[in-house]
Amino acid sequence: MNTGNTGLRAEIQQERPFGSLEQEVFLNLMRTAAALEHAFEDGLAPYGVTATQYNVLRILRGAGDGGLCRNEVNARMIAPVPDATRLLDRLEARGYVERHREADDRRFVRARISDAGLDLLERMERPVAELHEAHLGHLSASELRHLNTLLERARAAPG
Amino acid sequence: MNTGNTGLRAEIQQERPFGSLEQEVFLNLMRTAAALEHAFEDGLAPYGVTATQYNVLRILRGAGDGGLCRNEVNARMIAPVPDATRLLDRLEARGYVERHREADDRRFVRARISDAGLDLLERMERPVAELHEAHLGHLSASELRHLNTLLERARAAPG
DNA sequence: TGACAATATGTGTGATAACACGTAATATTC
DNA sequence: GAATATTACGTGTTATCACACATATTGTCA
Numbered sequence: 001m002n003t004g005n006t007g008l009r010a011e012i013q014q015e016r017p018f019g020s021l022e023q024e025v026f027l028n029l030m031r032t033a034a035a036l037e038h039a040f041e042d043g044l045a046p047y048g049v050t051a052t053q054y055n056v057l058r059i060l061r062g063a064g065d066g067g068l069c070r071n072e073v074n075a076r077m078i079a080p081v082p083d084a085t086r087l088l089d090r091l092e093a094r095g096y097v098e099r100h101r102e103a104d105d106r107r108f109v110r111a112r113i114s115d116a117g118l119d120l121l122e123r124m125e126r127p128v129a130e131l132h133e134a135h136l137g138h139l140s141a142s143e144l145r146h147l148n149t150l151l152e153r154a155r156a157a158p159g
Numbered sequence: 160m161n162t163g164n165t166g167l168r169a170e171i172q173q174e175r176p177f178g179s180l181e182q183e184v185f186l187n188l189m190r191t192a193a194a195l196e197h198a199f200e201d202g203l204a205p206y207g208v209t210a211t212q213y214n215v216l217r218i219l220r221g222a223g224d225g226g227l228c229r230n231e232v233n234a235r236m237i238a239p240v241p242d243a244t245r246l247l248d249r250l251e252a253r254g255y256v257e258r259h260r261e262a263d264d265r266r267f268v269r270a271r272i273s274d275a276g277l278d279l280l281e282r283m284e285r286p287v288a289e290l291h292e293a294h295l296g297h298l299s300a301s302e303l304r305h306l307n308t309l310l311e312r313a314r315a316a317p318g
Numbered sequence: 319t320g321a322c323a324a325t326a327t328g329t330g331t332g333a334t335a336a337c338a339c340g341t342a343a344t345a346t347t348c
Numbered sequence: 349g350a351a352t353a354t355t356a357c358g359t360g361t362t363a364t365c366a367c368a369c370a371t372a373t374t375g376t377c378a
Contacts, residue, residue, distance in 0.1 A: 021303045022291040026195060027237065028310040030210075033192030034238035035314055036185060050334095051189075070357065078186065079193035082336055085358060090334095107343045107356045132181040135316050139309075144180045147309045150302060151187040155194055157294050209364095229327065241366055244328060249364095266326045266373045 025154070036135055043131040047124055052081065053091060054128075057121055060097065060113035067112035069102075096120060184313070195294055202290040206283055211240065212250060213287075216280055219256065219272040226271035228261075255279060 041051050049057070059076045060068060068076075074084045081087060088111050091097040096117035102108035113121075136144065200210050208216070218235045219227060227235075233243045240246060247270050250256040255276035261267035272280075295303065 021300060021307075022295040023288070025295055025298075025303050025306050025310075026199070026291050028307050028314075029188075029192050029195060030237045032310045032314045033188050036188060038238070039316075040185070071355090078189045079197070083334085086334085105344070105356090109357070129182070132185050136181040136184055136313060138316060139184075139312060141180060143309060143312065144184050146305070147184050147313065148180075148187050150298075150306045150309065151184075151191045153298060153302065154295060154306065155187075155191045157198075157297060230325090242364085245364085264326090264374070268327065 029154075039135055040131060043127065044124075047120065047127075048094075049120070052077075052079075052087065053096075054124070056087065056091060057096060057113060057117050060111060061118060061121055063112075065112065067110040069108045069110055073111060091117070188313075198294055199290060202286065203283075206279065206286075207253075208279070211236075211238075211246065212255075213283070215246065215250060216255060216272060216276050219270060220277060220280055222271075224271065226269040228267045228269055232270060250276070 037051060044051060044054055047054075055078055056073060059073055063072075070084050070088065073088070074080045077084075088097055088099065092099055092111075096114055097111050098114050099109050099111045102110055139147070196210060203210060203213055214237055215232060218232055222231075229243050229247065232247070233239045236243075247256060247258065251258055251270075255273055256270050257273050258268050258270045261269055298306070
């Protein structure tokens with residue numbers, strides 16, 4: 001029996017050391033996020049902005065008149081990108097963002113959302129809400145809250 | 160009071176027609192998925208493959224000797240890509256995948272995982288399990304199961 | 319059998335992402 | 349106050365993605 005027990009323990013420790021539950025959650029999370037993101041991008045396409053660009057505009061609107069410098073924008077993004085400069089370049093080229101170098105500390109370039117950007121966000125507000133409703137509205141409020149809690153806990157990995 | 164009530168209803172119907180709970184879940188999901196994917200990519204980097212490539216190799220291993228044609232691979236991916244051809248090109252160039260055109264129906268190109276690909280997956284198995292454990296192991300089994308259920312339900316959007 | 323449609327894959331192109339490195343401005347230290 | 353470090357941003361380059369279009373093979377129907 002000792003042998004059997006040892007074999008079992010070996011199997012537990014070596015064959016399935018962590019169980020595949022974590023992997024299942026990982027795959028499920030990637031799949032669900034990819035599906036929702038893709039659907040969201042499709043909904044945003046008519047407005048000519050990507051989800052990332054929309055995210056940046058929302059961040060800049062939230063920052064108000066003061067605006068934000070490049071690194072501050074990046075820090076607040078859903079998924080920080082290593083190339084925030086050219087992301088802001090593109091938004092500036094389309095007239096949604098204005099930039100000017102700070103007089104106090106000339107290293108900073110402050111980015112602010114333009115009137116055109118604010119107008120775009122306003123026009124998108126309702127359609128975006130409808131997108132989210134269409135994609136997640138079949139879950140109950142209780143399920144949504146529970147999902148939020150679990151996702152936050154998942155993100156709070158130790159170390 | 161009627162006016163007040165009407166105002167409230169108008170606010171409920173127009174200002175916050177769907178509540179922001181769905182949006183909160185969406186943002187949370189994107190954030191958590193991005194963080195986990197980034198951490199996963201970092202863990203995979205030493206092996207020289209991206210998460211997408213790893214996913215394809217797993218799919219091809221699962222398909223066995225028969226292999227799969229391009230569209231079948233794409234259909235099974237976590238996030239289908241529009242350019243599966245060159246994704247498989249790159250894996251073939253590295254020797255992890257072998258392809259040959261089907262004799263029966265010469266439109267098909269069957270992709271199979273090579274011995275080198277199988278070897279790579281075997282070497283990665285343990286480290287990958289440890290990655291998932293490190294990223295999600297702080298959740299209880301019950302939480303993980305619950306999360307799986309909710310994610311599956313979220314993905315099952317109507318229409 | 320010959321025209322046409324359907325299927326499966328390949329290719330060309332421009333936009334974007336990721337990474338490393340370069341530059342300018344400010345802070346710090348001695 | 350001069351050398352060095354730090355901070356914030358920009359640039360160059362390569363690989364990759366995404367989209368539309370092209371090619372090749374097979375099936376269908378008159």
